[in-house]
Amino acid sequence: MTFPDRIEYDVTANRPLRVAIIGAGPAGTYAADILSKTDLHVSIDIIERLPAPFGLVRYGVAPDHPRIKQIIVALANVLGRGDIRLLANVNIGTDLTLDDLREHYDAVIFATGSFKDAELDIPGIDLEGSYGAADFVSWYDGHPDVPRTWPLEAKEVAVLGVGNVALDVARILAKHVPDLMPTEIPANVQAGLESSPCTDVHVFGRRGPAQVKFSPLELRELGQVPGVDVIVYPEDYDFDEASMEAAETNKQTKQVVKTLTDWTLREPKGYDHRIHLHLLQEPHEILGEDGKVAGIRMERTALQGDGSVKGTGEFLDYPVQAVYRAVGYWGTEIEGVPFDDRKGVIRNEGGRVLDESGQQVPGFYTTGWIKRGPVGLIGHTKSDAQETIANLVADADALFAESRAGAEQLSPDNVLRLLRAREVPVVLWDDWEVLDAHERSLGDAQGRERVKVVPREEMTDIALKRA
Structure with missing residues (x-):
């Protein structure tokens, strides 16, 4: 044009x-x-x-x-x-x-x-190993304005939040890299995930199963990730009057509750990677050692009849070396x-x-x-x-x-x-089409739909035919 x-x-x-x-x-x-x-x-x-x-x-x-x-x-x-x-x-x-x-x-x-990530004001949030989910998403999606590397050093990880972004973060961390290779992930993301020692991802929600924000399809897909067990805990499941009404009157809530409830009856298959879903637990403090994340302290919550919760004073500590907050943008x-x-x-x-x-x-x-x-x-x-x-x-x-x-x-x-x-x-649009064709050609060479070009200057050089 x-x-x-x-x-x-x-x-x-x-x-x-x-x-x-x-x-x-x-x-x-x-x-x-x-x-x-x-x-x-x-x-x-x-x-x-x-x-x-x-x-x-x-x-x-x-x-x-x-x-x-x-x-x-x-x-x-x-x-x-x-x-x-x-x-x-x-x-x-x-x-x-x-x-x-x-x-x-x-x-x-x-x-x-x-x-940007919404803030979460709890003790320890500034420790090394505490991250915003939005920043991690930008990294694994090849955003040109974020660093090419990510510190993937944790064996056990906590993800705070019960929306689709929390599921995405948990799935990317837990998934075996060969299962990501048909996708468009850039080479630097592939290399980073291959070096990750992560085996267990703990996803936490402060309310009950009828209040989570997962979409039904995304939640069901979580249970189909090859080589990854999804583990749920019956003690995390409770329903008050508002929860029962939501499950009966809202089709999506009903589907999500059914999926979660079905998983409580399913035995883990013993895979080496696991995603743990914890409900009715609220983050109280990120625990540190030598300035780094060493664990997370959660407070058990109880439903109050209207779908809201309050703390019970019972605390649970989990050993994790990284925490991702996915509590909103x-x-x-x-x-x-x-x-x-x-x-x-x-x-x-x-x-x-x-x-x-x-x-x-x-x-x-x-x-x-x-x-x-x-x-x-x-x-x-x-x-x-x-x-x-x-x-x-x-x-x-x-x-x-x-x-x-x-x-x-x-x-x-x-x-x-x-x-x-x-x-x-x-x-311009015609220039983008040049970059788009280039990414698709990179993918064709590997049997993939596309491979993203990540650095901004390289993107513009290709689009404007300066490369």
Whole structure:
């Protein structure tokens, strides 16, 4: 896809509304697709800070979940259509400032997601060997902005949390590396996992089986990992009135409870790798020795009738040498964009960004996890996008009237010229297709679908045919 140095651009009559969407993950791509199908005449750029699109699906979904990664096919169909422009490898704040965005666009939608780990304030959380699950996920998914190595030195590991990310972390740590080789894991991740001495992963949840957040399919898949026993403990299973109601009225909860209950009746097969699921236990303290994780102290909890729990004063110690907290993600603040520090999201109402006084910030919108918090599956971002786009379309007249974008800057080509003048190695969709084909060729040579290229500079060199 090429853009001429200059085009005739009518800014007086029936011009398109110029919209920038920040983030090329599911949230941003869904928003672009929905906006493009409204009656509004629009010109859309998706601006992505990484050299590759697809966000969470490429860098947040475990490599041994190709079923979920197939969402990329649908996202690629949108981004490759030709009516939405991808500007990847462009960082907001350095390559383009907020003032730049205001000068070149009538509206900006922030769809930057949530990639940081939520904090967990317990003693010992800062010991060596205590990690955030999000950082580990970025490592094993080959994120270009994280170190190439990971300290895999623990034989026994604790994972705190009962969502799908906790299952992913536990499964990657426990799985035998040959069973990961059909996936897209990069060579550095393969080498790291091959050196890992891990045999036992303990997953802890503070409430009961009816309150866990595993999806039924992901939980069932955990029990099918070759050479790995899933061990559950009958004493960790209890149901109060709210638990029974949830299991009876919610189909997903019913399926999860059934799977967990069935596992209490199953005898371990004696495999050398094990995943232990512990419920009704809350982290009290990470135990240390010589500044390193040496164990974890959990407090037994009891259900209170409404699905909540409280501590019982009974403590259990487990010998572990590493702890991963998978207690949720947290949004990353963008300087100059109003941020709610209590919720970890951009301050907004219905996707309209609000300032500290509660007034709408003209031209600024948000969608996805950075809008509502990291809750729900990838598909749930569609409803977020629909609400945000509906409000943006309703504001269209005001956006035209209040736009700070000058007539000259409104040409789509001016943004690209500005970035190239700043020597930003912009990756367009056609460039991404070059990198995509290269990764697939690496995979073909090994009988795999793809092998990810990890270093950012290597990614851009390949995409821009500089390698």
